[in-house]
Amino acid sequence: MTQDTQFTSILEVNLDAIAENYRRLKAYAPTAETAGVVKADGYGLGAEAVAGRLYHEGCRVFFVASVDEAMTLRPVLPADARIAVLNGYAAGDTETFIENRLVPVLNDPEQVERRVADCHRLDQALPAFLHVDTGMNRLGLTAPELSKLAAEGDRFEGPHWLAVMSHMACADTPEHPLNQQQLARFQDARRQLPGMPASLSNSAAVLTNTAYHFDLTRPGIALYGGEAVLATANPMQPTVRLLARVLQVRTVAAGDTIGYGASFTAATPRRIATIAAGYADGYLRAASNTAEVAVNGRLVPVVGRVSMDMHAIDITDLGEETLRAGDLVEVFGPDQWVDATAEKSGTIPHEFLTRLGKRYHRRYTGKVDLGSANGPHT
Known part of the structure; x- marks a missing residue:
């Protein structure tokens, strides 16, 4: 976080x-x-x-x-x-x-x-x-x-x-x-x-x-860094980390539903965080109620349907003070590589990566400036 x-x-x-x-x-x-x-x-x-x-x-x-x-x-x-x-x-x-x-x-x-x-x-x-x-x-x-x-x-x-x-x-x-x-x-x-x-x-x-x-x-x-060969250890390094902003944290009562279609019903009171990553950003709707995100290295479940701009995660087991609005959580990265997120969403890492939307601010480490293609190059 x-x-x-x-x-x-x-x-x-x-x-x-x-x-x-x-x-x-x-x-x-x-x-x-x-x-x-x-x-x-x-x-x-x-x-x-x-x-x-x-x-x-x-x-x-x-x-x-x-x-x-x-x-x-x-x-x-x-x-x-x-x-x-x-x-x-x-x-x-x-x-x-x-x-x-x-x-x-x-x-x-x-x-x-x-x-x-x-x-x-x-x-x-x-x-x-x-x-x-x-x-x-x-x-x-x-x-x-x-x-x-x-x-x-x-x-x-x-x-x-x-x-x-x-x-x-x-x-x-x-x-x-x-x-x-x-x-x-x-x-x-x-x-x-x-x-x-x-x-x-x-x-x-x-x-x-x-x-x-x-x-x-x-x-x-x-x-x-994506998995190229099925059912084998991936020898490549992870290359990307997606961090999503927490927009709001709330407690829902037993019996309350979350998101479009009421696809998740809380069996007990739950602490829910809504984060800014939806299908318009390439976070697949297929991740609804199946995928997880990482908070301080601990995985928490996606609950309810992924909507256009956001989705919800259940942070009950992390304690009330763990997250607040404005924090960032790891959608995928070192704590959970995109291979796992894709598998839980019923797809492949190729699809998840290529759908990443333009609304994310991209930060690069190790960038190389080659200059103009018409100029000198060493």
Whole structure:
């Protein structure tokens, strides 16, 4: 419990811990280059700050979802940082990619043809990733599409191919049979693209099997300290602490209900604190009556339905003088990491982190100022 009278609720992001997680992930795959996945605003923690610190740690390849996300990062990262866009190479975005040195992840034959044509038009070997689908069935060339292009020989001539890549669907469950099926399909794709570097590993794949590492790994959630592999000890450091302001403390009588829908009824008189974190801030409604928060290192239950701006916690067992309006309590952090909060809410840490709202005041430790992307960098 701490007090801070200036801000309603505070999100503390430890960039030193993110840097340590990056170093640990590199150690898991020492023969591969380690990229940083910073899509969804750096999993909700601030892509500019996260990417800046990762660059300082030696990261030179960054993956985002969209052109908009890439354009947010381009001014803050040096020119030698490659920013790859996972969602593809749309016809209307080609000049934006070229002018801003963005790298497309090519997901279908039309996108491949478009990038090849741009290389020939400009007489430049523009960089690109080639995405092949091996079982996720979201994005990427199908096996027949890849075979058709590869058989035509010159269809891949022109770009500087950074890697052929695919994405694993079940790496968080190491024993799942799809993992080996995807690996075999990926190896078949590689045989059709001799000499092209390869990238298959997400966070879970980095941590579970060196056979998935290849030339470039692409960790996401593990960078931010989230659980990447189910039912195993998490080897990553926590990186974020969410502190919510206590708005009011009251005693409710036996039989009183709390919140919308009267989903909690007090069996005995209870001491209730209302805190400033609701679903508009990314604190999921699914946490209603299931999650806990930490007060002075002790966990207390969420009671009643999480509403838009706030939710209630039962502090009866802590004593009447424990909390007062204006105090801060730990929604998640060192006393209860986001993995546990997410599990109690029936979801995954990825969802909890990426939904964190803009109303939190963000505090960064270990921030690195890289200056202008057009200026000198050391």
